[in-house]
Amino acid sequence: MLTAEEKKQQVAKAALEYVEPNTVIGVGTGSTANCFIDELAKMKSQIEGAVASSQATADRLKSHGIPVLNLNGVGELSIYVDGADEATHLLQLIKGGGGALTREKIVAAASAKFICIADESKLVNQLGQKFYLPVEVIPMARSYVARQLVKLGGNPMWREGFTTDNGNMILDVYNLNISEPLKLETAINSIVGVVENGLFAHRPADVLLLGTDNGVKKLVV
Numbered sequence: 001m002l003t004a005e006e007k008k009q010q011v012a013k014a015a016l017e018y019v020e021p022n023t024v025i026g027v028g029t030g031s032t033a034n035c036f037i038d039e040l041a042k043m044k045s046q047i048e049g050a051v052a053s054s055q056a057t058a059d060r061l062k063s064h065g066i067p068v069l070n071l072n073g074v075g076e077l078s079i080y081v082d083g084a085d086e087a088t089h090l091l092q093l094i095k096g097g098g099g100a101l102t103r104e105k106i107v108a109a110a111s112a113k114f115i116c117i118a119d120e121s122k123l124v125n126q127l128g129q130k131f132y133l134p135v136e137v138i139p140m141a142r143s144y145v146a147r148q149l150v151k152l153g154g155n156p157m158w159r160e161g162f163t164t165d166n167g168n169m170i171l172d173v174y175n176l177n178i179s180e181p182l183k184l185e186t187a188i189n190s191i192v193g194v195v196e197n198g199l200f201a202h203r204p205a206d207v208l209l210l211g212t213d214n215g216v217k218k219l220v221v
């Protein structure tokens with residue numbers, strides 16, 4: 001039996017196969033993305049650099065001597081590699097456990113291919129069954145947005161004491177019925193004061209690499 005950590009390392013290594021030489025890549029946030037950064041360091045001379053989805057990721061990339069580039073100064077990224085809090089067989093995701101969902105969504109959108117890496121515990125039949133949905137909100141709109149999320153059937157909890165890299169707040173929404181992720185992603189983003197939500201349904205992953213006891217399982221749609 002492999003530990004969750006060993007499974008993360010397994011998929012982090014496997015993701016290196018998707019790194020094309022002489023390109024700029026996007027890098028996500030979290031413990032699985034950190035494993036990937038540590039692996040990426042071994043081939044850092046082969047890439048031009050990386051765009052980070054958070055300050056924490058930028059710091060870790062820099063600590064390995066990997067050049068961190070501004071998204072506005074580069075064209076389309078070849079790939080985006082990141083973890084997830086939940087993933088379905090359609091490769092739709094919940095992200096934002098680390099609070100970096102908005103920048104993650106931007107970097108994913110700017111990438112030709114999204115390689116999601118996770119241990120197999122993240123695979124679910126329907127989003128929202130195990131994990132809450134993080135929503136980034138403009139601070140003054142927190143209570144208003146929370147009331148609208150209740151109308152959508154959710155139970156929002158303020159992630160008190162946490163500020164995103166964009167200077168905003170996070171509402172973690174429990175008990176949402178996410179049977180129609182595309183519709184819900186749009187509905188939540190239509191609430192004034194919402195910056196982004198952690199549903200990756202309109203921009204799902206292109207490849208999901210899952211760490212299992214029997215090796216890396218690859219899912220594509």
Ligand SMILES: O=C(CO)[C@H](O)[C@H](O)COP(=O)(O)O
Nearest residue numbers: 030031032083096097098100
């Ligand atoms: O969305 C994220 C951060 O905002 C992470 O990808 C997600 O929380 C998974 O993290 P980990 O790899 O530590 O399980």
